[in-house]
Amino acid sequence: MKEKISDAIADLLGRAVIDLPEDVENALKRAMEQEEGAAKTQLMAILKNVELARQQKKPMCQDTGTPTFYVKAGIDFPYLDILEEAIVEGVRKATSRIPLRPNAVDVLTGKNSGDNTGRFIPYINWEMVEGDECIITAMPKGGGSENMSTLRMLKPGVGIEGVKKFVVEWMVEAAGNPCPPTTVGVGIGGGADIAMKLAKKALLRKIGERHENEIIAEMEEELLKAINSTGIGAMGLGGKTTVLDVHIEVAHRHPASLPVAIAVQCWANRRKSMKIDKEGKIWNID
């Protein structure tokens, strides 16, 4: 079973780096239609590249990212004990089969492990849920956009307006570096670690999918419009679409703290999911 799951993980990562999700591609197409000049040229190049990657079964970007997984495991799922090993093995297989660029470097020696595995890598975010099934999402995330992620511990006195101001100003300074049009995840509250976890997890949402809380949903719309009004545009060359969407997640905060984390995802917003049932049957769910 471990062999079967690791093969499926390799396929999952392969699909993620080669095949851009439909919602992201559609958002890029809508953006392209609205633009002119440099921004249109960039978006047309992106869309052509997405198509070529699919046709030639090649990774859409040479940076195939840090292998990151989100696992929703049922407490009665029978293969819990082998899951972690199967994911690590799946990453190794994907690295040689697809191939992926080896992106796991020892922080002390600077040595690249060569197979995208290492200490805490691939990184797995575990969530225990009821039931006997398991859903695994692969989110290979590029370094250029990750370098534009940040965390700030704001003074609670600045309030939600201060949060919004920080997010917009940060995305202006990030400019063309994270390969816009980007998707922005914002985590507010909790502690520093919780805010960052929430920000990154928010990137799993589809483009256009709003938060269930009406006030947060409105804030997402407001930030989306605000960032796009700055005119940074595709690749920072000026234009109407700097971000495809803004997704916010919140946690209750300490009275003395207002943590705000921003996780930036490049236009290659790569994510694919699969499901395993208690019989070990595996299928794709996108």
Added chain:
Amino acid sequence: MEYRLNLPVGAEEIEKIKAGDVLYITGTMVTARDEAHKMAIEKYDAGEELPLDFSKVAVYHCGPIVRKVDDKWEVVAAGPTTSSRMEIFEYDFIKRFGTRIIVGKGGMGKRTAEACREFKAVYTAFTGGAAVLAADAIKRIKDVFWLEELGMPEALWVMEVENFGPLTVTIDSHGRNLTEEVKEEARKVAERIF
């Protein structure tokens, strides 16, 4: 304006090009990241001979994925890397070697813009992440230098390219810097919003 250029190009041709124009280049392009810029400048200053004439080629900020098939190098993916890392070297590089076309992503700063104006060069942006599109326009790898010393991503990969683009000119030889202008404007807008 859109230009299809055959390399090498002279100062006169470069002066016609304006920020915002789009280029497609055909000829020889060589990859160079931080380490290669540094090494080229150091070797030049030490009076050592360099493996190629940088004035005749386009310089590409890129660390490609390449593999050897039947003893020949083949490009798998070759999108641009973030150019701002090369900002500390580019003025000195252009000054010494007279390179006319730089290709990267994300834009470059004041010093590079100064070099482009003084020595007649342009900085152009290729679409970040568009690795397959780039690989398709790279016809073959002609040579590689400094592979042993610098490793695969940092080596000088000499490529023959055909209609490589679209490259958006963000720094022209007349002192304009498009990405800086966009950012300056965006800061003003952001200040007004909240």
